[in-house]
Amino acid sequence: MTSATDVLKIAVHELGVTENPTGSNCNKYGKWFGTDGVPWCGCFVSYCFYTAGLPLPIQSHKGFNYCPAGADWFKSKGRFFHAPAIGDVVFFDWYPGTRDSDAWHVGIVESINPDGSISSIEGNTGTESRDNGGRVMRRKHFSDDWYGFGRPDYTESNSSMEGAHPIWSGRFISLTSPYTSGEDVRIWKQQMSARGWHLGPGNADEFDPKANEVLRQFQAEKNLTVDGAPIQI
Numbered sequence: 001m002t003s004a005t006d007v008l009k010i011a012v013h014e015l016g017v018t019e020n021p022t023g024s025n026c027n028k029y030g031k032w033f034g035t036d037g038v039p040w041c042g043c044f045v046s047y048c049f050y051t052a053g054l055p056l057p058i059q060s061h062k063g064f065n066y067c068p069a070g071a072d073w074f075k076s077k078g079r080f081f082h083a084p085a086i087g088d089v090v091f092f093d094w095y096p097g098t099r100d101s102d103a104w105h106v107g108i109v110e111s112i113n114p115d116g117s118i119s120s121i122e123g124n125t126g127t128e129s130r131d132n133g134g135r136v137m138r139r140k141h142f143s144d145d146w147y148g149f150g151r152p153d154y155t156e157s158n159s160s161m162e163g164a165h166p167i168w169s170g171r172f173i174s175l176t177s178p179y180t181s182g183e184d185v186r187i188w189k190q191q192m193s194a195r196g197w198h199l200g201p202g203n204a205d206e207f208d209p210k211a212n213e214v215l216r217q218f219q220a221e222k223n224l225t226v227d228g229a230p231i232q233i
Contacts, residue, residue, distance in 0.1 A: 007052040011110070012121065018135045025124070046058075046063020046065070054154070070106060071147065084112055086111065088149040092131070109149065119140050175208075183205065190204075199214055
């Protein structure tokens with residue numbers, strides 16, 4: 001069975017994927033879903049769940065590409081909430097109070113932060129546009145952006161989770177462009193340096209290529225899978 005951790009592992013490995021060509025809405029998720037060339041945040045979320053073994057059969061057996069349809073489906077199942085949990089499908093409403101006040105964009109909740117915000121992994125976002133930015137990115141949002149949270153039917157207490165660690169309440173860190181940064185990265189680098197790992201002259205709070213190289217070396221030394229991602233902080 002599938003857990004939130006399983007879905008987030010898929011999402012983390014997709015970070016940095018972009019449209020080709022830029023601005024075309026053409027990408028691997030649209031091709032997979034069968035609607036290439038249109039806004040694709042729902043296709044990305046559907047791809048992550050489908051690939052992890054927990055399809056969201058909303059508009060097809062693969063999932064959904066229309067955000068309001070996704071929100072309505074979770075509501076019909078009694079699985080739509082106004083407070084987040086890790087692994088939720090988060091629907092965003094940038095324009096509350098308008099006639100079409102519903103789901104404008106969608107992502108997957110990766111962490112719930114001490115300041116009351118959430119961090120989510122989203123497709124078709126970017127620094128120039130929150131819901132048509134052409135990239136898979138990790139974003140931070142406060143409650144003013146939230147429309148609600150669809151909670152998939154995870155089965156984390158079943159046999160597939162026996163012996164597994166509980167879901168970490170922090171965020172997953174991997175090499176991205178732009179680099180992931182924050183106090184948690186600084187602490188990780190500080191701890192690695194204290195253990196004798198040399199992280200180079202880069203910014204103390206950025207997970208840069210040298211940090212990724214050190215992580216891979218650490219994984220090899222400890223006989224772990226050498227993939228450079230994800231690490232949990």
